[in-house]
Amino acid sequence: MADATKHFERITIIGAGLIGSSIARAVVRADAETTLVLADGHEKTLAEAETLKLADAYYVDVKRAVQDADLIIMAVPVGAMAGVAEKMAPSLKAGAIVSDVGSVKESVVNTVSPFIPSGVHLIPGHPVAGTEQSGPAAGFASLFDDRWCILTPPKGVDEYALKTLEYFWQALGSRVEIMDAAHHDLVLAITSHVPHLIAYNIVGTANDMEEVTQSEVIKYSAGGFRDFTRIAASDPTMWRDVFLNNKDAVLEMLGRFSEDLTALQRAIRWGDGDTLFNLFTRTRDIRRRIIDAGQDDPVADFGRTHQD
Secondary structure (H helix, E strand, C coil): HHHHHHHHCCEECCCCCCCHHHHHHHHHHHCCEEEEEEEEEHHHHHHHHHHHCCEEEEEHHHHHHHCCCEEEECCCHHHHHHHHHHHHHCCCCCCCEEECCCCCCHHHHHHHHHHCCCEEEEEEECCCCCCCCCHHHCCCHHHHCCCEEECCCCCCCHHHHHHHHHHHHHCCCCCCEEHHHHHHHHHHHHHHHHHHHHHHHHHHHHHCCCCCCCCCCCCCCCCHHHHHHHHCCCCCHHHHHHHHHHHHHHHHHHHHHHHHHHHHHHHHCCCCCCHHHHHHHHHHHHHHHHHHHHCCCCCCHHCCCCCC
16 A cells, blocks of 8 residues: 555655644655655644654745645644634645544534635645644654545545545555445544543543642543543644533533433432442443454553563
8 A cells, every 4th residue: 555655756744743743743654756845834843753763844934834735634723724724725735635633523524614715625634543642743653544534525526536545544544435425423422532531531620629739630530530630641633622512512512421320320319329339331342342453552550561
C-alpha cells in the first residue's frame, strides 16, 4: 500500500500538532517521494516542526501552503475548520481532495462545504487514534497502525477521489471504514466524547473537594482515577470544540448515561448485588472484546512500564 501515497504529488497538512505531525511522519515512512507541506498559524509551533524536519516546506500563510496541493488535510480544532477553509478556498486547485481529522463530522460537512469550490472534493475523515500529548514533538509515524480511520463522504462524492483517500490512509497503516457523518457522531459520542466529559468532570470534582487536599488526590491516586487524569489531560481547545459541535449526540448519550447511573445508585442503595455483578460481568466482557479486536494492550496495568 505504500505506493498509494504516490497518487498525491503534493500533500499539505494544516496544523502541526499531534495528529498533523504524526501524519507527516507516517507519509514520510510510506513514501518519501511525495512533496510534503506543513502549515500552522503559530510561528513557534511551525518553527519546532521545521527543527524536527517533518516536511519539505513550511508556511504560516494557508493560501500559500495549499497552492498546487493534491491533498489537503486540516488537522486543526473543529471550531477552526470553517475559517481555514474560507482562507484557503481561492488557492485550491481543481481535482484536489480536502479532508480533515476532526472527531466530529456532521459539523465539518455543514460549515466547510460552503467554502469548497466546484471541482474540489471534500471528504471528511477521522483517524480514531491519539494520545493526551500535543505538539509537533508528540507525533509518531506508527500512531495510525492498525487503527480505524473513518471517512464520511457527502452524497454525490467522486468515487475515484474517495477510493484514493481510502488508499492513502491504508498506506499510513489504518483500517478504513466508510460511514454516514451523523452516524459517526452518534457512535463517537458514546465511545469517545462522553468518556472524556466524564473524565474531565471526575477530575474536576476531586480537585474541588474540600475534605481532600490536592496532595492527597495526587499521592493516593489509584489506577482508576489515574487513568481518568490521563484522559482529562487532553487538549482543552480541541475538546471544547468537540462538545460544542456535537452537542445533540453528546446530550443524547448523557441522558442515557444518567438513566443508567440512577439505576446503579438504586442498586447500591438497596444492596442489589445481583444487578451490580451482572453489569460488571457484561462490562468486563466488553474489555476482552476490545483486546481481541486489537484495539488495546492485554498487558497488565494497560502496558505501563515500571521502574523499581
